[in-house]
Amino acid sequence: MALNAEQRASRSLRGARRLPAAAAGADAPRARRRAGPRPNLLLGGGLVGLLILAALLAPLLTSYAPEQIQPAVRLQPPSLAHPFGTDAFGRDLCSRVLYGARIALQIAILSVLLAAVPGIWLGLLAGYHRGWGEQILSRVMDAWLAFPGMLLAIVMVARLGPSLQTTVIALGVVGIPSFYRLARGGAISARHALYVEAARALGLGHTRILLRHMLPNLASPLIVLLTLRMGTMLLAAGGLSFIGLGAQPPLPEWGALLASGRDYLDSAWWLAFFPGLAFTLSVMGFNLLGDGLRDALAPDTGTGT
Amino acid sequence: MLGYLFKRLVSAALLLVAVSFLVFALLDVVPGDVAHTLVGDLASAEQLAAVRHELGLDQPLLLRYLRFAEGAVLRGDLGASVVSGRPVVELLRERFGATLQLALVSLALALVVGLLAGLTAAARAGGYVDLAVMAGTTLGESLPSFWVALLLIQFFALKLSWLPVFGAGSLRHLVLPALALALPAIALIARLVRSCLLDVMTADFVRTAHAKGLSQLLVWRDHIVRNAILPVITLLGLYLGHLLGGAFIIETVFAWPGLGRLVVQAIFDRDFPVVVGAVLLIALIYQVLNIVVDLAHAWLDPRVGHEAI
Numbered sequence: 067m068a069l070n071a072e073q074r075a076s077r078s079l080r081g082a083r084r085l086p087a088a089a090a091g092a093d094a095p096r097a098r099r100r101a102g103p104r105p106n107l108l109l110g111g112g113l114v115g116l117l118i119l120a121a122l123l124a125p126l127l128t129s130y131a132p133e134q135i136q137p138a139v140r141l142q143p144p145s146l147a148h149p150f151g152t153d154a155f156g157r158d159l160c161s162r163v164l165y166g167a168r169i170a171l172q173i174a175i176l177s178v179l180l181a182a183v184p185g186i187w188l189g190l191l192a193g194y195h196r197g198w199g200e201q202i203l204s205r206v207m208d209a210w211l212a213f214p215g216m217l218l219a220i221v222m223v224a225r226l227g228p229s230l231q232t233t234v235i236a237l238g239v240v241g242i243p244s245f246y247r248l249a250r251g252g253a254i255s256a257r258h259a260l261y262v263e264a265a266r267a268l269g270l271g272h273t274r275i276l277l278r279h280m281l282p283n284l285a286s287p288l289i290v291l292l293t294l295r296m297g298t299m300l301l302a303a304g305g306l307s308f309i310g311l312g313a314q315p316p317l318p319e320w321g322a323l324l325a326s327g328r329d330y331l332d333s334a335w336w337l338a339f340f341p342g343l344a345f346t347l348s349v350m351g352f353n354l355l356g357d358g359l360r361d362a363l364a365p366d367t368g369t370g371t
Numbered sequence: 372m373l374g375y376l377f378k379r380l381v382s383a384a385l386l387l388v389a390v391s392f393l394v395f396a397l398l399d400v401v402p403g404d405v406a407h408t409l410v411g412d413l414a415s416a417e418q419l420a421a422v423r424h425e426l427g428l429d430q431p432l433l434l435r436y437l438r439f440a441e442g443a444v445l446r447g448d449l450g451a452s453v454v455s456g457r458p459v460v461e462l463l464r465e466r467f468g469a470t471l472q473l474a475l476v477s478l479a480l481a482l483v484v485g486l487l488a489g490l491t492a493a494a495r496a497g498g499y500v501d502l503a504v505m506a507g508t509t510l511g512e513s514l515p516s517f518w519v520a521l522l523l524i525q526f527f528a529l530k531l532s533w534l535p536v537f538g539a540g541s542l543r544h545l546v547l548p549a550l551a552l553a554l555p556a557i558a559l560i561a562r563l564v565r566s567c568l569l570d571v572m573t574a575d576f577v578r579t580a581h582a583k584g585l586s587q588l589l590v591w592r593d594h595i596v597r598n599a600i601l602p603v604i605t606l607l608g609l610y611l612g613h614l615l616g617g618a619f620i621i622e623t624v625f626a627w628p629g630l631g632r633l634v635v636q637a638i639f640d641r642d643f644p645v646v647v648g649a650v651l652l653i654a655l656i657y658q659v660l661n662i663v664v665d666l667a668h669a670w671l672d673p674r675v676g677h678e679a680i
Contacts, residue, residue, distance in 0.1 A: 209386050209389065212386060212657060212658065212661060213386075213390060213654055213657065214612065214613065214616045214617050214653060214654070214657055216617045216619065217616055217617065217634075217650060217653055217654075220619065220634065220635070220638065221394055221397055221398070221646065221650060222397070223638070224397075224398060224638040224641075224643075224646060225397045225398055297513070301515055304515055304517070305515065305516070305517055305619075305620045308515075308517045308620060308624075309517075309619060309620055309623045309624075309635055310639070311635070311638065321515075321517070324515075324517060324518055324521065327521070328521055328624075331521060331524060331525045331529055332525070332529040332530075335525065338518070338521045338522075338525070341518075342515065342518035342521065342522070345515050345518060346510075346513050346514050346515065346518065347513075349512075349513040349514075349515070350509065350510070350513035353509065353512055353513055354509065
């Protein structure tokens with residue numbers, strides 16, 4: 067069983083390495099001694115909070131529109147008027163990065179929801195009902211996982227044409243199996259739990275048992291995976307945009323901003339620097355928040371070791 | 372063991388069939404199809420139909436897929452590039468070498484650095500070195516590789532002019548892309564090595580080994596490392612697959628003439644025979660590596676039996 071967990075933890079490089087049950091115990095036997103505030107949770111929560119604030123308050127934080135072209139101030143280095151400098155069209159980079167936070171948040175939330183909702187639902191159904199339906203579904207999901215995710219996303223982009231929507235859809239589809247596996251595993255272990263038996267004895271319907279009783283009890287590892295996945299989705303979407311297969315200019319998506327900063331590496335360093343920084347801090351925020359939530363929500367994995 | 376291998380091979384073959392059909396079907400009805408791209412916007416309907424006929428595009432999907440599969444299996448023929456007219460297999464062979472070279476160099480780099488970092492961190496768990504390594508892995512996992520690539524170019528290629536900005540051909544061209552690819556892998560490996568070692572170091576059988584008076588060296592060699600190495604091997608195998616089939620972005624940034632760049636370019640050119648061929652090759656590599664990793668597991672860990680999968 068432990069071995070299986072290890073395999074699951076390392077099998078998929080697309081984030082499943084951090085499936086809570088597997089990695090948590092191993093990661094922190096010593097760190098756990100430290101009591102008091104959890105640095106991961108605080109720092110991660112802070113960074114994600116910052117991202118949300120930037121996305122919400124973008125219009126208040128900057129006096130320029132992200133697409134506002136000012137030929138007079140082309141390629142200005144950072145200054146008081148333009149804290150992150152301006153790009154080749156004289157657009158304010160600070161404004162573009164701030165509005166980019168909105169896009170980043172949309173990508174993270176939408177693509178993860180697109181992966182999580184069907185993945186979790188199918189996983190719960192499969193784990194609860196078992197039988198041949200589960201067999202078939204699990205085989206399909208295994209095959210899905212045995213195939214490089216980015217490649218699948220790229221093929222879908224090739225089919226649907228590069229755009230932000232396509233990227234989100236492709237990444238969502240690619241992300242389904244990991245949620246399926248986690249939800250299925252949880253449902254299998256919970257289907258004979260006392261509270262499920264009790265709900266069944268009360269004569270509740272299957273759907274109600276799954277959604278109102280099982281799901282809340284299985285929520286913590288799923289929430290952890292959701293959070294960690296937001297970081298990986300952001301990275302993947304940025305990568306696609308960066309090579310021109312994702313969000314298209316003039317959208318201020320961070321990967322696309324980095325791509326356009328690429329041509330000015332030796333003359334205007336700020337064009338690639340600030341979007342990259344925003345990118346890194348956001349991904350780090352989701353990663354730390356996920357790790358912190360895992361430690362906070364699953365105390366049982368720590369106390370045993 | 373043989374039966375297990377046979378089962379794995381059959382399921383891998385089935386998966387390849389499914390994947391090839393899926394990709395074939397997905398790329399089939401492209402808006403503005405290949406024939407259109409070839410003859411241009413001004414062509415008449417008859418010209419378009421002629422080109423479609425020549426390419427076999429006027430036949431049903433299943434028939435075309437079967438013909439493609441027949442060629443692929445019997446003659447190793449994956450069709451020809453729409454853009455250059457060259458056989459896809461030839462293109463793949465050309466590009467695979469470059470990708471393999473880059474993947475192996477960056478994997479070796481990641482393994483050495485990641486292993487060292489993970490070992491030192493685990494040996495001094497809770498200390499400053501450990502803290503630094505953990506902070507480093509957190510950062511390494513959050514840095515977008517394409518930003519790292521830009522920073523490397525900016526510093527080593529443009530500012531110091533030590534290394535070429537992009538291209539291939541010499542060892543010097545290899546350094547920056549290998550570094551950019553290795554960095555996330557270093558973080559993953561270091562973290563995994565550390566956590567596996569910590570797990571094993573506190574296990575009962577290690578305490579027993581210490582208690583019965585074995586030397587440090589023997590405890591580490593026969594008990595700790597042997598048990599901690601399995602997940603690392605899994606990770607290495609899968610990461611190699613990732614490097615061979617997933618280095619699109621880094622290969623594109625550095626204009627490295629590998630498989631990833633071939634696929635991206637082919638997608639831009641709507642050169643779908645090349646996309647299908649490359650996807651198949653990458654899926655094949657993934658399957659082979661998966662099987663090799665599982666066999667290595669079974670070989671190194673007698674507990675893994677046939678029922679494991």
